[in-house]
Amino acid sequence: MQQHRTRHSAAFKAKVALAALSESKTLVELATEYQVHPTQITRWKQDLIANASDLFGKGKKKEVNHEGEVAELHRLIGKLKVENDFLSHLPGLNLAGRRNNK
Numbered sequence: 001m002q003q004h005r006t007r008h009s010a011a012f013k014a015k016v017a018l019a020a021l022s023e024s025k026t027l028v029e030l031a032t033e034y035q036v037h038p039t040q041i042t043r044w045k046q047d048l049i050a051n052a053s054d055l056f057g058k059g060k061k062k063e064v065n066h067e068g069e070v071a072e073l074h075r076l077i078g079k080l081k082v083e084n085d086f087l088s089h090l091p092g093l094n095l096a097g098r099r100n101n102k
Helices: 010-022 027-034 038-055 066-088
Strands: none
Touching: 010 027, 010 038, 027 038
């Protein structure tokens, strides 16, 4: 018998983690109420605590690896240039890529 995985939204995870953080109910009660395993609730609670400081950072955004993106784009440009040069030197093709009917 195959089980399917339920994908929960970030809003749902935050709601459950905040409920667990408030400690007004036990993990078992929350698990029953939200139909989620208690271990999963504990994991979401730990994630919330670990990443809460990121919410209040002044103008701090996640660092993006621009150098990696630029390197990947340069690699792709080089590959396309080689392909374009190869195709432009084929006999019977003009610049538009159509065959000459001569």
